[in-house]
Amino acid sequence: MNSANFYIGVDEMGRGPLAGALYVCACGTFDLKTLPKPTKTLPIRDSKKLSEKQHEEWWGVLNTKKKNGELFIEYSAITPKTIDSKGISYSTRHGATESVTKVLKKTDISSGVITISLDGSLYVDIVSLEKRFPRCVFHTKTIVKGDETVKIISFASIYGKVMRDRYMVKLDKEYPQYGLKKHKGYGTKEHIKAIQKYGPSKMHRKLFLRNILHSE
DSSP: OOEEEEEEEEEEEOSSOSBSOEEEEEEEESOGGGSOOOOSSSOOSOGGGSOHHHHHHHHHHHHHHHHTTSOEEEEEEEOHHHHHHHOHHHHHHHHHHHHHHHHHHHSOOSEEEEEEEEETTOOOOHHHHHHHSTTEEEEEEEETTHHHHOHHHHHHHHHHHHHHHHHHHHHHHHSGGGOHHHHTTOOOHHHHHHHHHHOOOTTBOHHHHHHHHTTO
16 A cells, blocks of 8 residues: 555553553554444443453453554553653653554554644654655644543553553552552552652652652
8 A cells, every 4th residue: 555544643651650561552553444343241432431341351451452463553662761851741742652653563554644633731752753654644643631632542542551551560560569460560559658768669650750769
């Protein structure tokens, strides 16, 4: 396929946690009509409002369509080290740009119109994308609560959340003292007490811990 219209939804997972990587996921398709349909037991909404069982069910549906070539889904994981050195704004923009790039590389588009819908306050580096894909025309729009109202963003949100949650469960085995499996790195009372007791690990975002460590 040389030239085509292509649609991408982008969302981030784990912007606010005190520990673990920031994930940014992009979901792309040539035809929005082929996106999976919701059901009564499996609705489409902001991933935070779905149960863990619904997350896993949706992930299975989306992954099957990815394997079949109907959807193109990729994500980027931005490390705590990068977040500490570059800041969260850079990290989210970089992650979004890299995820979109990965999706486009999986397609055989040489030219066309690429419409990118992003959730909340997300942005991509258009200059970088235009350099990598000079024959493509990019249209971007950032949509408040897009993960609730735009289906392709919702799917990026759901897929990325499952991948980040699985990653946090693995981290929990390496750092069991912090309870990462339970709170996924967010700043719960339990997590803050553990940080103050054991100190931060290399997977903690030091940038986010200054007030906590100084409030002991």
